[in-house]
Amino acid sequence: MSTIGFIGLGIMGRPMATNLIMAGYDVIGYDHSPARYEALRQVGGQIADGVVELVQKSEIVISMVRDSADVEAVALGEQGVLANARPGQLYIDMSSISPQTARQVAEAGKTFGVRVLDAPVSGGEAAAVEGDLSIMVGGEADDFAAARPVFDVVGRTIVHVGPHGAGQTVKAANQLIVAGTIELVAEAIVFLEAYGVDTEAAVKVLAGGLAGNRVLDRKAAGMLARQFQPGFRIDLHHKDMGILTSAAREAGVVIPLGSAVAQLIAALKAQGDGGLDHSALLKLVEQLSGRSAR
Incomplete structure (x- = not known):
């Protein structure tokens, strides 16, 4: 060894x-x-x-x-x-x-x-x-x-x-997908709650279908409970989205959805939530929807 x-x-x-x-x-x-x-x-x-x-x-x-x-x-x-x-x-x-x-x-x-x-x-x-x-x-x-x-x-x-740098390029793509997926899961949860749906049951069935993903598996329970202890901080995802948007611009690639999520993450950081887990995007969806955070 x-x-x-x-x-x-x-x-x-x-x-x-x-x-x-x-x-x-x-x-x-x-x-x-x-x-x-x-x-x-x-x-x-x-x-x-x-x-x-x-x-x-x-x-x-x-x-x-x-x-x-x-x-x-x-x-x-x-x-x-x-x-x-x-x-x-x-x-x-x-x-x-x-x-x-x-x-x-x-x-x-x-x-x-x-x-x-x-x-x-x-x-x-x-x-x-x-x-x-x-x-x-x-x-x-x-x-x-x-x-x-x-x-x-x-x-x-x-x-x-x-070759050298390819690992980081793939990681940037990974962070694009993760950020976008967390945002969509957050929007889905707020949407479900607005209609009084049993969200735990809803997450279970969603995770078993085509909408299933690792964010639902690993993050949904904490999001439902509004527990945002950092597994991966907003601060770090903000940094990664900066890497992504800069690299995309350099390559001439348009990422409209990615850019929108990058701005949402930046907003959370600006509000002082940079130390929370990136699943705290849920907080911003609630704000934008005029719904009080739990």
């Missing part, structure tokens, strides 16, 4: 690192917030004083951080992953960032002889805990094969989707 350095121990990173430890890997963690260290120690993880130490003590380095700027800060520069890695070392960024940044990091990796993969994930906190993530991977096929045993621990649907 390899020693894995894991950078970023937040909502997604902590359970992923934990699952790697449970699978027998030695894991060394690092996070900008030391308050997150105790949870890793409790399951047998080690802690590094910084990125340089983490890289030097690891065979494989994984980062799961907030955005493109954080990846650049972690990966590039004299104190970053690439400058301190050994030739041939594998660096896997599993954050959700812009395809352009992913390609930039991969190009920088070539300068240092470091193998780089962009491998963003989908499924939210529940799938991270269960080791059931969907992982879309960009990079060289040989590097994907080398990383596959690690991916098999934290995910179930694992696909090499193309």
Whole structure:
């Protein structure tokens, strides 16, 4: 088993690192917030004083951080992953960032002889805990094969989707579909409630037909109960929709529905709800419908 350095121990990173430890890997963690260290120690993880130490003590380095700027800060520069890695070392960024940044990091990796993969994930906190993530991977096929045993621990649907940056492009498409689906589920729930329908029964039958989807399976119960504890925060989905709309504009692709949902997410963030789960789109549908939130 390899020693894995894991950078970023937040909502997604902590359970992923934990699952790697449970699978027998030695894991060394690092996070900008030391308050997150105790949870890793409790399951047998080690802690590094910084990125340089983490890289030097690891065979494989994984980062799961907030955005493109954080990846650049972690990966590039004299104190970053690439400058301190050994030739041939594998660096896997599993954050959700812009395809352009992913390609930039991969190009920088070539300068240092470091193998780089962009491998963003989908499924939210529940799938991270269960080791059931969907992982879309960009990079060289040989590097994907080398990383596959690690991916098999934290995910179930694992696909090499193309060259560097392709993983992030597919993730942007994923976030478009997820945002649109959550918005439609939110609208359906408010519509059903306006007519006094038994919403739990309605969700059950909807989930069994053509309208069935993972949002209904994983999010509907919390939406009905107005429980929006973050599995994936509005702040982060706002960031991802920015990546999507920018990439779509660059490619000359029109996304009218996606752009509308991006504005709804931006509105929730502007109202101070950025820390809520993205299923809180339901709150905005209620507002727009003139219905009091429960």
